[in-house]
Amino acid sequence: MQKLLDLRVPDHGVSLQQLIHDCATTLKYQVKTGHPRFFNQLSCGLDLVSMAGEWLTATANTNMFTYEIAPVFILMENVVLTHMREIIGSEWKNGDSILAPGGSLSNLYAFLAARHKMFPNYKEKGIATIQGQLVIFTSDQSHYSIKSCASVCGLGTDNCVMVPSDDNGRMISSELEKLVIERKNRGHIPFFVSATSGTTVLGAFDPINEVADICDKYGMWLHVDAAWGGGLLLSKKYRHPRLSGVERAQSVTWNPHKLMGALLQCSTVHFKEDNLLMSCNQMSADYLFMQDKLYDVKYDTGDKVIQCGRHNDIFKLWLQWRAKGDDGFEKHMDRLMELTEYLVRRIKEQPDKFYLIMEPEMVNVSFWYIPTRLRTMPHNKHREQELGKMCPVLKARMMQAGTLMVGYQPDDRRPNFFRNIISSAAVTEKDVDFLLSEMDRLGHDL
């Protein structure tokens, strides 16, 4: 790749013609994430309305910290975030929300708010005010950003307890309770649980109501990381039972740049309680967020966040929502799930060539491709090892052919397996058929 491209930043500027050539070359060699046969990431596809929104966002080139310089966009944030909170639960209407650069930082906001709510002196005095070790809990299938919070914020990753999950990747709530009690017995302070709605690999949904009962019992903050699964809140058909109980959480992460197809980056975090973000994160920078302005300064957001400047991530989402409406998003969700069901059916119809690892709860489909030489072998640990070894080889062939991209990874229970994601509106049944036939074409002789 380095040989194909001229990437130097020069002493003297290049010509306009060269710049246009640079742009063309870049697009040529970049991965086509909007292509209907790109099944590789949680964020796939290219929503044209969202893209138009991002173009206008670039043109308006402003920062989101004050109403003064982003009046229209700040009002849009209020409208869209309030609407999203109402979708989470009716009692969330008067809560608060913020757009953050990615789900990991959204989760960090939730962690910080929880710590501030429970230990208000922490902000000024730090950990010295607390007698005992703070501990947080999440499932062993959760996104690593929860563990990262424990590292960043000074608890240490040893104090992010990974709760075992069942065979479908859902947190086992009785194990959560056991681990909470164990830590309490050691004199620790369990205070935060992150349940995942839509795990990264398997697309599993933790049982929120069961986890919420335990949080109530032991006085812990419940966060729901629905960065991935949150989109299903928009579907009457698929919301329950997956996200049942989400309204009982204190905070929820939900990334429109994933299932909803908004352009990267677009991540939100929501709080049932208002004013918490402000009291948690405000550093009283009076020289930036003055109170004697022409307008109502409650619209300034800069003091609520741990960023100062903040990219405008709202316009593309607002415009997309205007274009689709709630029912357009609902149809989009139902269609993605329907296509996933189609893929599962097609896999089951070809048991010699494909092995479905589990029935999916979401658009993540976990499976192995079986090359000719392994088709008659009984399925056991040994065959799994063999199938796992082939994933990187088959993936490399896909990338060399340039016809298809599907991700693979190992997990705690098994070696490498493929995880297919359908989150692009461009995908059709034909692309699903192609996915399977192309894997077979590229891999049958492995």
Added chain:
Amino acid sequence: MQKLLDLRVPDHGVSLQQLIHDCATTLKYQVKTGHPRFFNQLSCGLDLVSMAGEWLTATANTNMFTYEIAPVFILMENVVLTHMREIIGSEWKNGDSILAPGGSLSNLYAFLAARHKMFPNYKEKGIATIQGQLVIFTSDQSHYSIKSCASVCGLGTDNCVMVPSDDNGRMISSELEKLVIERKNRGHIPFFVSATSGTTVLGAFDPINEVADICDKYGMWLHVDAAWGGGLLLSKKYRHPRLSGVERAQSVTWNPHKLMGALLQCSTVHFKEDNLLMSCNQMSADYLFMQDKLYDVKYDTGDKVIQCGRHNDIFKLWLQWRAKGDDGFEKHMDRLMELTEYLVRRIKEQPDKFYLIMEPEMVNVSFWYIPTRLRTMPHNKHREQELGKMCPVLKARMMQAGTLMVGYQPDDRRPNFFRNIISSAAVTEKDVDFLLSEMDRLGHDL
């Protein structure tokens, strides 16, 4: 504003015609940050090449965590960030860097790397491993994100010590040493100093060499927050003495979306030592960052950062650098400084109407506008109070007239005063003249 706009997100999608109308209305009522008479923020202007870059970025809609899905952009990051490190200092070539969503998070990365370098067990064990209170130091003029690090990371803001600055807003290094000794005498552990190169309000530069000597003496990490002033590294004329000694730091924040005019967001943080970001932030998410890939996985960046997904902030900067070259950026810096010198000269030529608060080191010009009734009053604390009271009123008139935007704020030494910023390439001497005459037109009767 709410009455002028239809901001609802509807049940059913609106028509394409309505969407186009929405876009037009949004642009109409948004603040024109690219206008040559927008002097309000550190990020002003609209570089058209950078904008074209952002449009292509949106179209390519990808994530920066792996080489696999962002091969061209990842290589561009390597080229540009290496070049920026070489500009900081020749011994930085083999260091490491990352693009972060804003200067505040860049500073947080520096803090985390410093803590990890000095206390490698902290990541797993947390604060429990450390005997004594960690303390960080920065000037009382620094950006509030440094204080925020102390809050987020569990030190508490009381353990972010604000070192007094001189009349020009520069950290007093003898005061720093005094405060370090004081904390050491209390059994605390001073470990991190953030010097500012270009403070937010006054544009002051801390004396880096003096601060570096103290850091050497007491074994503390030196971070230079050059989010704002970093652009001057590109100018032979203005780099010294302002940024002299920057190469002695262990980490440097530098935001191309400020003085260099890259579109929002574009912030970088640089480290002299390689591998520190990885060992500090890696959470070993093998299921995302597998080692058995087709390509050299050292190009994957996802495990180096506290985000997971990361917006592509490099293409617009790379394209802009191709267009300008090093010498184009140097000319841009020299021109901004030259215009600032012009503004200062024009202010001094009208001492009845304007009061220059200090000779600027950068493009921040601090001054009061003097309305007719105060022109004969001797300049003392009482007049300063009167001048300060008028800033919000004059600003409100600017915004109602829609002809001009200049920011104001108080500081520790004085009430509200105007801070003018010239960081847009669109500004000319005529706009500077207009700035002063328009303030007089709008404010003379106050």
